Amino acid sequence: MLAPTIWFLFFFVAPMALVWGYSFGENDGLLGVKITGTIKNYAQAFDPEILKVLRESVVLAAIATFVCLILAFPVAIAMTFASDKAKSWLLLLIMLPFWTNLLIRTYALIAVMRTEGLINHSFEWLHGIAVMVGIPVGDYAPMPLLYNKFAVVIGLVYVHLPFMVLPLYAALDRLDRSLIEASLDLGAGHLQTMYKVVAPLALPGIAAGLVITFIPAMGAYLTPDLLGGPDDLMIASLIERQFKRANNWPFGSALSFLLMYITMIFFVLRSYFEAKGGKVAVH
Amino acid sequence: MANDDVIIKIENVTKRYGKVAAVDNVSLEIKRGEFFALLGPSGCGKTTLLRMIAGFEVPTEGKIFIDGVDVSNVPPNKRPINTVFQSYAVFPHMSVFDNVAYGLQFDNVPKADQYQRVMAALADVKLDHLADRKPDQMSGGQRQRVALARALVKRPKVLLLDEPLSALDAKLREAMRFELTALQEKVGVTFVMVTHDQDEALAMADRCAVMERGRLMQTANPSSLYEFPSNRFVADFIGSVNLFAGKLVVDEPSHAQFYSEELGGKVFFDHGVSGAANENMWVGIRPEKIEMIKHVKKGPTPAMEDCPPDCNVFKGVIKQISYLGSESVYEVMLPNERIMRVTRPNLSRWDQEDFTWDDEVWLCFHGDSPVLLQN
Numbered sequence: 001m002l003a004p005t006i007w008f009l010f011f012f013v014a015p016m017a018l019v020w021g022y023s024f025g026e027n028d029g030l031l032g033v034k035i036t037g038t039i040k041n042y043a044q045a046f047d048p049e050i051l052k053v054l055r056e057s058v059v060l061a062a063i064a065t066f067v068c069l070i071l072a073f074p075v076a077i078a079m080t081f082a083s084d085k086a087k088s089w090l091l092l093l094i095m096l097p098f099w100t101n102l103l104i105r106t107y108a109l110i111a112v113m114r115t116e117g118l119i120n121h122s123f124e125w126l127h128g129i130a131v132m133v134g135i136p137v138g139d140y141a142p143m144p145l146l147y148n149k150f151a152v153v154i155g156l157v158y159v160h161l162p163f164m165v166l167p168l169y170a171a172l173d174r175l176d177r178s179l180i181e182a183s184l185d186l187g188a189g190h191l192q193t194m195y196k197v198v199a200p201l202a203l204p205g206i207a208a209g210l211v212i213t214f215i216p217a218m219g220a221y222l223t224p225d226l227l228g229g230p231d232d233l234m235i236a237s238l239i240e241r242q243f244k245r246a247n248n249w250p251f252g253s254a255l256s257f258l259l260m261y262i263t264m265i266f267f268v269l270r271s272y273f274e275a276k277g278g279k280v281a282v283h
Numbered sequence: 284m285a286n287d288d289v290i291i292k293i294e295n296v297t298k299r300y301g302k303v304a305a306v307d308n309v310s311l312e313i314k315r316g317e318f319f320a321l322l323g324p325s326g327c328g329k330t331t332l333l334r335m336i337a338g339f340e341v342p343t344e345g346k347i348f349i350d351g352v353d354v355s356n357v358p359p360n361k362r363p364i365n366t367v368f369q370s371y372a373v374f375p376h377m378s379v380f381d382n383v384a385y386g387l388q389f390d391n392v393p394k395a396d397q398y399q400r401v402m403a404a405l406a407d408v409k410l411d412h413l414a415d416r417k418p419d420q421m422s423g424g425q426r427q428r429v430a431l432a433r434a435l436v437k438r439p440k441v442l443l444l445d446e447p448l449s450a451l452d453a454k455l456r457e458a459m460r461f462e463l464t465a466l467q468e469k470v471g472v473t474f475v476m477v478t479h480d481q482d483e484a485l486a487m488a489d490r491c492a493v494m495e496r497g498r499l500m501q502t503a504n505p506s507s508l509y510e511f512p513s514n515r516f517v518a519d520f521i522g523s524v525n526l527f528a529g530k531l532v533v534d535e536p537s538h539a540q541f542y543s544e545e546l547g548g549k550v551f552f553d554h555g556v557s558g559a560a561n562e563n564m565w566v567g568i569r570p571e572k573i574e575m576i577k578h579v580k581k582g583p584t585p586a587m588e589d590c591p592p593d594c595n596v597f598k599g600v601i602k603q604i605s606y607l608g609s610e611s612v613y614e615v616m617l618p619n620e621r622i623m624r625v626t627r628p629n630l631s632r633w634d635q636e637d638f639t640w641d642d643e644v645w646l647c648f649h650g651d652s653p654v655l656l657q658n
Contacts, residue, residue, distance in 0.1 A: 176370060176372060178368045178369070178370050178372040179372050179374060179375075181339055181359070181366075181368065181372065182366070182368055182372035182374070182430075182433075183374075183385070184338075184339075184358070184359045184360045185337060185338075185359050185360070185364075185365055185366045185434075186360075186365065186385055186386030186389070186433065186434075186437065187360045187386050187389030187390060187437070188360060188385075188386075188389055189360060192389075196385075197374060200376045201375070201376060
């Protein structure tokens with residue numbers, strides 16, 4: 001009991017407390033921070049410019065989370081009904097990106113999506129064929145796939161899809177198979193069974209997936225920084241700027257804790273859903 | 284149709300998983316309105332056969348007809364059949380009423396009629412007072428009733444029951460046996476039950492099919508299965524039996540004699556048996572059909588009045604006694620150290636004969652008691 005408590009105190013509580021303290025402080029000279037108990041840093045966060053970035057972050061993360069849900073549901077269903085051997089392979093495929101460096105994955109995505117990238121090249125090639133067979137399609141203009149909000153959402157979905165697949169799969173796999181058979185037996189079709197039996201019973205898993213995906217997507221730093229345009233700032237990039245370029249640790253700390261409060265709200269929501277869904281999942 | 288009393292016809296059905304045949308060339312006819320049991324040890328293929336009737340598995344070979352219609356390739360939601368699952372599979376997110384009403388929405392039953400039918404089905408299983416409950420507030424027995432009502436409300440031609448009593452405790456199981464047979468008589472639907480419990484099958488079913496390793500061993504009513512088993516597996520699986528290998532030495536139309544080295548003597552049949560005389564066979568004797576008589580020193584060898592001398596009378600020593608209340612089971616060792624099992628009902632509160640360990644006894648049975656068995 002003692003060792004983990006010490007570990008927790010030294011490596012989590014102490015640094016967090018320090019940053020929390022900074023959020024009530026002021027710059028003191030070039031390097032120092034004086035904790036004065038001011039709330040001016042938090043007040044500063046309600047500046048319309050900052051609020052716009054916060055809102056943008058929530059919207060982008062929410063869109064990415066929703067797209068993840070749409071993509072992950074069929075994947076989780078396929079995994080649930082796969083044979084035991086196929087199941088472990090599919091799980092491995094889902095886990096594989098986790099073991100690959102985020103930077104490498106993001107640059108790989110850039111290589112695919114840039115103007116000279118795989119997608120644009122493929123379309124240019126198709127375009128060339130169209131021209132050759134005489135379809136009047138004009139000149140090929142490369143699609144602007146990168147450095148915009150679209151790219152950020154694609155990047156967030158790409159990185160966070162496993163966060164959605166795993167809780168969904170866990171919820172679906174726990175489902176008593178005979179419930180599905182009972183629904184078919186009673187005359188329901190496959191889609192009706194999905195809608196009336198599988199989805200309601202997978203609700204706790206869906207809620208868990210939404211929260212687990214949304215929270216890291218909301219705090220994503222590298223993805224919007226590399227894939228987004230200059231206007232597509234997310235909150236994490238803003239925080240980074242305060243700590244580095246702006247050398248405003250107190251304001252950076254306050255923004256960090258604002259992000260953390262938002263995160264906490266979602267965790268509370270999640271545990272509420274779990275307590276509610278837990279009752280359903282017992283039998 | 285050749286016989287419109289037949290509701291389910293299974294024609295040369297085989298189900299293979301890879302190279303293993305879970306169900307091996309089974310042909311079977313189930314009659315309209317009967318309570319039919321598929322009986323066998325676990326892994327014998329009975330559940331696979333049930334799942335093929337329900338439509339969850341497709342036969343590798345052969346055909347299944349329901350009421351004269353070939354349903355081999357009809358999905359489960361299009362079959363006039365409903366199932367009570369072993370785990371009951373009651374939908375946990377719906378109330379009892381919604382569970383029972385679930386299947387009706389796909390039959391285009393008007394909303395007003397739905398209410399009547401659901402409540403009537405719940406009344407049939409004595410649950411009409413719990414219509415608003417959620418399944419997690421109910422006992423296992425109550426959830427099973429929900430599953431029954433949910434299936435019967437669809438008015439299926441056949442109701443399938445997968446090990447319906449296996450999850451209940453002993454007392455409830457006994458009560459449910461009577462209730463299920465009563466319910467079946469009341470609703471008049473053909474019931475097909477899968478069970479590994481022979482007592483359950485014998486007590487409830489009008490007819491049973493005994494399966495082993497995917498093959499059908501015998502289909503008959505309960506008393507025929509017990510008294511006239513058609514092979515060694517059925518004799519051994521249904522109830523308790525003393526089995527001794529040997530061969531036929533006399534095979535006449537009116538009587539037969541069987542010699543068994545294992546038994547150390549001859550068994551007389553007072554009726555003709557049809558069996559090849561030199562084939563390896565078994566004789567089976569049920570423990571309750573053996574009479575046990577105290578051996579008196581220098582007394583005469585007893586004789587069964589309908590048997591020739593030296594037949595169906597064997598000497599032994601009591602080695603084990605299991606007192607079971609209504610009866611006692613004696614394990615009697617024959618001179619060649621083989622064990623013969625004998626049961627005696629405890630007709631009075633004191634056992635007048637007072638058999639005890641190491642008593643020397645005679646074991647006798649009539650000429651109509653033994654059965655001749657092949658593999």
